[in-house]
Amino acid sequence: MSLENDGTASTGDVMEGSNNVSYRKPSRVPHPPLNERILSSLTRRSVAAHPWHDLEIGPGAPSVFNCVVEISKGSKVKYELDKKTGLIKVDRVLYSSVVYPHNYGFIPRTLCEDNDPMDVLVIMQEPVLPGCFLRARAIGLMPMIDQGEKDDKIIAVCEDDPEFRQCKDIKDLPPHRLAEIRRFFEDYKKNENKEVAVNDFLPSGRACEAIQHSMDLYASYIVESLRR
Numbered sequence: 222m223s224l225e226n227d228g229t230a231s232t233g234d235v236m237e238g239s240n241n242v243s244y245r246k247p248s249r250v251p252h253p254p255l256n257e258r259i260l261s262s263l264t265r266r267s268v269a270a271h272p273w274h275d276l277e278i279g280p281g282a283p284s285v286f287n288c289v290v291e292i293s294k295g296s297k298v299k300y301e302l303d304k305k306t307g308l309i310k311v312d313r314v315l316y317s318s319v320v321y322p323h324n325y326g327f328i329p330r331t332l333c334e335d336n337d338p339m340d341v342l343v344i345m346q347e348p349v350l351p352g353c354f355l356r357a358r359a360i361g362l363m364p365m366i367d368q369g370e371k372d373d374k375i376i377a378v379c380e381d382d383p384e385f386r387q388c389k390d391i392k393d394l395p396p397h398r399l400a401e402i403r404r405f406f407e408d409y410k411k412n413e414n415k416e417v418a419v420n421d422f423l424p425s426g427r428a429c430e431a432i433q434h435s436m437d438l439y440a441s442y443i444v445e446s447l448r449r
Contacts (some may be wrong), residue, residue: 271307273338276329276354283432284425285380288341288357290326294348299401302327302338311352317411324349324379332442334371339435343377343403344394352353356380359428361391364420365406375428376402390425 224258272289279287291300291309297320303310324345329340344359357377367374378385388394403419410417 224242230275247386269307269346271356272329272352272354273302273307273329278328278330278436278443279356280434282328283359283436285356285358286318286353286432288326288328288343288377289352289354290324290349291351292321292325292442294321294324294345294350296321300351304337304413308368315409317409319405319409322401324355326354328375328432328435329354331432332439333373334438338439339375339432340372341375341377341379343379344385344398345389346384350385356390360388360393360425360437361422362428362431363402363406366416366418366420367410368417373431376405376422377433391422 244303276289278286279285287301292298292300297315298313299315300309301312302308322342324343326341326343328341329338333339341359342363343355345355349355356379358380359375359377361376363376365372365374376391378388380386391399392398399422403422406419407417
């Protein structure tokens, strides 16, 4: 038992029982200090990385490039990049019973006439999480008109998937797989009363030309932005 000079129990002691047995209260555990990252966010404005602008397209572009996945293979949810925040948002649930036949996303540091990055459908064995990125190889171009506007899609394979690594051109894919891809894009907006027209698939060379054009448009956009 801890006593002060005057015989009373010191602060933090409890006197109980006839024998004046003292039980010390447990000391209060101090709160851990704020995490450095949290503290910095409270004291200064920080800007998160943006997958469209901050992720490099890759040294092998336009043939081999980084692709940011927005929609997983087998998903009925249409996710898309929120261009303001850089986050992946839910745009809508598809109105029909179809699901995305392959992983779908965009190529960073590209720009198309619709002011969006270049779209790409990546053929591979497994679905991957929205928001991740992978290396893809362009094997073809699917010319498409959506609601009267050009909306071409790059057809690619995952460069690090052993099943599709040897696929270099659209002609290397089975005709049935191409028919599945075409049918999905022709049908997935029908219940929304939207018109989509898909033209014949074009070879890898045309896909690389389209990617290079979108890279050039993006570079011009950056130059113009810096001049303002």
